[in-house]
Amino acid sequence: MSVASPAGTAPAPAAADAPDRPDAVRARRFWSARRNAAALAALVAVAAAGALLYEEIYIRSGNRAHAWRTWISDQLADRHLDDAWVIAGSAVVCALGLWLLLLAATPGLRRLLPLATEDTGGLRAALDRRAAAAMLRRAALETPGVREAGVKVGRRRARVRAVVGFGDPGEVKTALAEHLSVERGRLGLVRPPMVNVKVRTQSKGRRRS
Amino acid sequence: MSRTAVNRTLLALVGLVLLAGGLLLLAGGLDLNHRWHLGLPSDWTVTDPHHAVLDPADRVRWRGDGWWWPSVFAALGVVALLSLWWLLAQLRTGTADRVAVPAAADVPVRLRGGALAQAVADGAEQIPGVSRARVRILGRARRPRARITLTLAPGAAPGPVLHELAAGPLGDARRTTGVSLPAEARVRVESGSVPRVQ
Numbered sequence: 001m002s003v004a005s006p007a008g009t010a011p012a013p014a015a016a017d018a019p020d021r022p023d024a025v026r027a028r029r030f031w032s033a034r035r036n037a038a039a040l041a042a043l044v045a046v047a048a049a050g051a052l053l054y055e056e057i058y059i060r061s062g063n064r065a066h067a068w069r070t071w072i073s074d075q076l077a078d079r080h081l082d083d084a085w086v087i088a089g090s091a092v093v094c095a096l097g098l099w100l101l102l103l104a105a106t107p108g109l110r111r112l113l114p115l116a117t118e119d120t121g122g123l124r125a126a127l128d129r130r131a132a133a134a135m136l137r138r139a140a141l142e143t144p145g146v147r148e149a150g151v152k153v154g155r156r157r158a159r160v161r162a163v164v165g166f167g168d169p170g171e172v173k174t175a176l177a178e179h180l181s182v183e184r185g186r187l188g189l190v191r192p193p194m195v196n197v198k199v200r201t202q203s204k205g206r207r208r209s
Numbered sequence: 210m211s212r213t214a215v216n217r218t219l220l221a222l223v224g225l226v227l228l229a230g231g232l233l234l235l236a237g238g239l240d241l242n243h244r245w246h247l248g249l250p251s252d253w254t255v256t257d258p259h260h261a262v263l264d265p266a267d268r269v270r271w272r273g274d275g276w277w278w279p280s281v282f283a284a285l286g287v288v289a290l291l292s293l294w295w296l297l298a299q300l301r302t303g304t305a306d307r308v309a310v311p312a313a314a315d316v317p318v319r320l321r322g323g324a325l326a327q328a329v330a331d332g333a334e335q336i337p338g339v340s341r342a343r344v345r346i347l348g349r350a351r352r353p354r355a356r357i358t359l360t361l362a363p364g365a366a367p368g369p370v371l372h373e374l375a376a377g378p379l380g381d382a383r384r385t386t387g388v389s390l391p392a393e394a395r396v397r398v399e400s401g402s403v404p405r406v407q
Contacts, residue, residue: 030393031213038216039299041223045292053285060278076263081238081255086262090234097228104221112395115367120375122383124393127367131398138363188368 030126032108041100110155114190129153132187136160136195139183145172147202158184158193164201173199212298219295234262305346305353311387322346322353325382329355332378338365340399355379355392360399367396 055069079086112126133153140149140162147165151158160180164172177197184192210218233255236242242249242256254260254267271277305322326344333342341360348354357379361370371394383390 030395033213034216034220035212035299037220039296041220042292042296042299045223046289046296049285049289049292053282053289056281056285073263073265073268077261077265077268079262080259081234081262082240082258083238083262087235087238090231090238093227093231094235095231097224097226097231100220100224100227102224104217104224115371115394115396117371117375120371122389122391123371123375123379124391125367125371126393126395128395128397130400131361131396134363134398134400135366186366186368188366188371 028114028124029107030109030112030114030124034103034108037100037103113153113155113193115188116190127187127189129155132158132189132193135187136180136183139179140176143172143176143179146176146199153193156191156193158195160195160197162197162199164199169199169201173197212301212303215295215298303347305348305350307350308346308353308386308388309350320386325353325386326355329357329378329382332381333357333359333374336370336373336377338362338370353388353390355382355390357392357394358397359394360397363399365398371396 055066059065059069081087109126111129113129113132115125115127117123117125130153133151136153136158137149137151137160140146140151140160143162145164145167146162148163150161160176162172162176176199177195180195180197184195236247236249237255237260238258240258241247242251249256254264308320308322308325310318310320323346326346330342330344333339333344338361339359340362343358345356346353347356357374359367359370359374361367374394379390379392382388
């Protein structure tokens with residue numbers, strides 16, 4: 001069991017063959033607890049139910065209704081169902097309901113990419129997308145001829161844009177693609193992203209000092 | 210039922226209620242029941258586009274009945290209390306303060322969750338390639354689980370580190386305590402080590 005040297009030149013162990021059989025391991029995503037959405041929904045529900053309850057008790061104990069309560073019941077009584085505000089409001093409520101259903105049914109935590117952990121019993125792991133980008137970027141910058149590199153890692157695809165400082169751009173691109181495909185294996189992801197490489201030569205006007 | 214399951218069930222329930230209510234109002238406002246022959250009962254006032262959203266006559270319709278006010282208060286009270294409980298449940302961190310130790314079932318042993326977490330974290334930071342490890346023990350005393358946040362040194366690969374983590378500190382913690390301790394690791398990479406180019 002070797003850990004790659006900081007130079008990143010050590011051969012990748014077991015994880016390197018993961019890209020060849022992406023379907024061998026089912027990608028079990030991490031599921032978010034949806035704490036924020038739940039807290040927000042609960043807060044709104046507490047406030048609404050609490051206010052209504054308070055108001056009903058207040059009125060029942062012989063007081064006049066508050067202005068907000070009167071305003072709401074007047075609005076509900078005056079506005080017909082085909083009123084533009086009512087239709088817009090209903091559409092918003094529908095969209096909100098759909099959104100909550102979507103939140104309930106999807107895993108969330110899109111920043112975490114599942115890592116292959118077949119040899120680590122009882123340990124599940126995921127790689128942060130930014131960490132994957134940092135690893136790929138480091139590998140890109142280690143390629144001879146690459147001066148700058150920007151990496152964006154999506155859930156399925158990684159986009160690498162590199163600026164060639166010296167050497168033939170075509171050759172640099174080939175070397176870069178090779179280097180990146182090794183690094184892609186080292187990520188150890190259940191579903192390694194496709195790596196798109198774009199290179200351009202240093203433009204004179206934008207040279208950095 | 211875990212908090213995740215509770216949250217998702219209740220969110221789905223709230224979502225369904227909102228969606229159904231919104232669709233009903235929308236169908237009424239656009240007269241879809243009539244136009245598309247949806248078959249909603251025609252004595253529902255909500256199917257008539259020229260009807261008020263909530264007529265005062267409808268609002269006070271059952272006020273005279275004996276069951277009305279108790280039902281209103283009970284329903285509002287239940288919703289308010291349930292939502293309050295739901296809200297407070299989100300504030301808990303979910304950390305297990307204590308862990309039951311099956312390995313010492315005949316001796317009363319108190320293992321603090323924090324101590325177990327610290328032991329795993331200390332071990333994890335010894336693994337080559339790991340620059341920082343944070344561990345939290347979540348769940349209940351009898352079914353604790355570990356959440357590990359690993360920050361890797363630049364150039365390290367997650368695969369071998371995870372393998373060593375499972376075989377080393379995590380395995381040790383499981384063996385010595387007898388707790389099965391399922392674990393999830395979130396892996397990051399130390400930032401700032403690669404020169405940033407914007």
